[in-house]
Each structure stands twice: as structure tokens, then as C-alpha cells.
Amino acid sequence: MAKEPETTSTQVLRLYRDLADWYPLLTPVGDYAEEATFYRCLFEAHCQRPPRTLLDLGSGGGHNAAHLKAALACTLVDLEPAMLALSRRLNPECEHIQGDMRSVRLGRVFDCVLVHDAVSYMTSRSDLASTIATAFAHTAPGGVAMFQPDFVSETFEPGTETGGRDGNRRGLRYLEWRWVPDSKTDMYVIDMAYLLRDVNGAAKVIHDRHFMGLFPRTVWLELISAASFEPLVVPFEHSSYSDTGHEVFLGLRPVADERGTT
Template sequence: MLDIRKNLPFQKIKLYCDLTDWYQLLTPVEDYAEEAAFYRRLFETHCQRLPRDLLDLGSGGGHNAAYLKTTLTCTLVDREPAMLALSRRLNPECEHVRGDMRSIRLGRIYDNVLVHDAVSYMTTRADLADAIATAFAHTAPGGVAMFHPDYVSETFEPGTANGGSDGEGRALRYFEWRWLPDTGKEMYVTDMAFLLRDESGAVEVIHDRHIMGLFSRAVWLNLIAAAGFKPLAVPFEHSSHTESGHELFLGLRPISERDT
């Protein structure tokens, strides 16, 4: 049996360390406009206070913040220096902090907390509970935390995807393969192959393995509630997701302990 846990608890993902110069060819900033608009609507709908600021845990290249910063003062947290540098170029007006979503404590609270797909790298329930606890510690009373894993166990299906784009004299194409190494484990594997063509026309092929957590809807809701939030599952509305079943989770922090 393949022991994928040998890569844990810290994964060195090439995409976020060695390949950041190519990152925007994999996921162009403009692809995030519709998604960020949906997040903004949810924050405005569910926040019981005037939403003025946002903490983005696992902010990556800062693509969501590129749109959310127009109405929210954003603080971006990521553990990879190369991703923070990429985001600083895109979002120079935002505060950037290096840290791990499982343990960072900034000593501040925010009207909104976003934990985007980086939460999918929480591969154990303990890690996931720690990330949710971090979100709770930074969410103001009456505020909202949002968690958006790529999949829950009820919606995951092994499969493939491909894509990429062209830049100034360069191009990237990728192939993604999602599979379950052991159905008894709450995780799955995403193997990615990148074809990178530089200005000279030379092409390099790089393999990158991502170990991802895969938890049931009930586990998500229970852990969010255990942290002190009121949990809520919300269907994800996006033109690229035409099939039902894809969802994200909200943690609504009560205004007072009497509301719990």
C-alpha cells in the first residue's frame, strides 16, 4: 500500500515555491472576479456588523484579495514567502503576514475571515480543527468566517482536468489527476504535470504532488460548531459549476455568548 503520509505534516509544493513565476499562467487573476463577487455577497448577507475588513488565511497569490480589497481592508496570511511576494506585487496596499493558518495569532479581530481552497491542505481532523480555531480567534462577534474546500467526501470523484494559458513569450499547460490512495483515509492525492515553455521555445516538464484532506459535510459542520461558530453550508454559485452539490461553509460568530 502506498504510504502518502510520508510527505506530511509539511508538504513542499513546487507550485507555491519554485514555480511562482508561472503561477498566473495557471490561474489568471481575472478568473477570480466572479468567485470573489460571490464571496462578497455572502459576507454582506451574513455579517451582523458593517463589513469593513477581511483576514485571508492561506491567501496564496492574493487573487481573491485583488477584488475584495475594493471594499474591504485586507490582511493576507500565507506560509510560503514566494506566494506572499507574488501577492505583494498584485496587492501592494494590503498587509501581508507570513504564518500558518493552524497556529497564527495576530491579536486582532476582523469582520470577515476567508479560508479559501488552501484549507484543503489540512489532511487531518486535528489540523482542520486548528485552522477553524484560528478563524474563530480572529472573527469579531457578529462576523463571518468562510471555508471553501475543493471537495467534501460526498462530492469527490476521481478524475482529471487540464488547462493553462499563454503569457508574454511564455506558456504553461497542466494536467491534473485526482485519485484516492486508500478509501479508508480522509484524504486524496492530486498529481499535477506542468509543461512550461519559455521564451526560447524550450519545454520543461515538472511533476508536483498535492496531498489533500477529504472530510464529510458532517465533519465540517461539527468542527465549525465545536470552535464556537454557528455553522452553515451554502451552495457555491459559479458559472463553471453547473452541477449541484458543490458547497462551502460559513461560521457565524454570535454577537454574544448568549446567542450560542
């Protein structure tokens, strides 16, 4: 019998803990340059105030911030200490804070809020709504929040991907397998197999299972609107995703906001 999918709070993901030092070989920082440029252009186009500050919720290894920090003062929030340590080495000039994107409150606002693909780990509508509320609480009036799930229900396709790199006398290769459990409609599973080769040439295989939220486009728009944002859907412009129908969601916070700024 297949294991029942876990909730966001109970997942133990080795990629972000004891395997965190291998993360740059899974997704190298250079691979983020094109999408970071896309995010910056979106913020500049939709922010009704000069975009100078950015809050990155679920910042991971800091690979987006590595490209955005030249234009924006970045504050990075992530749940996992190992990922924050990785990001601090890459982005020592940025502020780093350990926190949960569903509940963290910093008591200040930012011109831009980025919630990258870590938002896909929200496996219930209540968790997703809490994350969007966090983004709203930290978006300045006239500012913009951006959410980028890997998939919505309308674009999801089961499948596999492979990749990995060599570096510092080590190497990583991975196999990703995406599938939907029969008992779930708002969730999919990613089984990851990592083949790790250390500096001595020894190799081992590790399995990691990730549970991801999968919601219709209408749910995203409803929850963004319910948080008091003006919702907007924008096609994701990236050379690797030109024909997939991928998109990002924006939350535009009105300049005149009766709810205040925190």
C-alpha cells in the first residue's frame, strides 16, 4: 500500500538539510540569471513605487537573490538553517532570517515580495492562504508580491526529469519522477533519486520524497484576492519553458489601503 502523503509541516526533506551542501550541483546559481531578470522586470513594471527592497520568502540557497541583490536590498527568509547557511556564504551582504512563510511577521514592509517555487510545498489551501497573507502583510502599499508554483492543476503533467553537475571534485546526478496519488486532488508527489559521487570517487544513491500542492488557477486568484491583493496572472517568460503554459501570479497591493502597512 502506498504511503499516505504528508502535510507540509511533517515533511523531512534531506535535500534542504543534510544534503544542502550538494544543492548547488542540483540547481547551479548561474541557471537562475534569466528568471531573476524576468522577476526584476515584473517588479519594475507593476510596482507603483520605486522598487528598492525585496523580501524573499522560502529563499532556499539564495540563488535568486544572488542575481537580484545588485538592484534590490534583499531580505531572505527560509525555514531550514542549512539552506540559510548556504545562502549566507553566497550572499553575505543580505539579511537572513529563519522563519516559516506561513506565519513569519517581521513588522516591516517591502516594495517587492518574492515567493518562488517553495510555495509549491503548501499542500493545503489553508497553508497557501496563510502564505499569501504573509506576503500581503509584508508588501508596502503600491508594492507587488509574486508567487510562482511549479504547476497549477491545468498545467500539471506526470513525468520525469534528469540533471545534475560536477564541481569541487564531487558530482551529483538526479532523477525526478512526478505523479499524483489516487486519493488526492490537491497534491502531487515528486520522488527524487540522487546519485552522489564524493571527492574519493565513492558513490551512493539517496531517495527523497517531496509532497507538493496542486491547485486550480481559480483557487490561486481567489486566495490572492481574499488577502486584499489585486490578483494578476502573467505568462512565465523563460527560454526553457516557452511552450509549457507556465505562469506566475502577482498580488498588487493598492496604494490607498485601509488595512495599513503591517
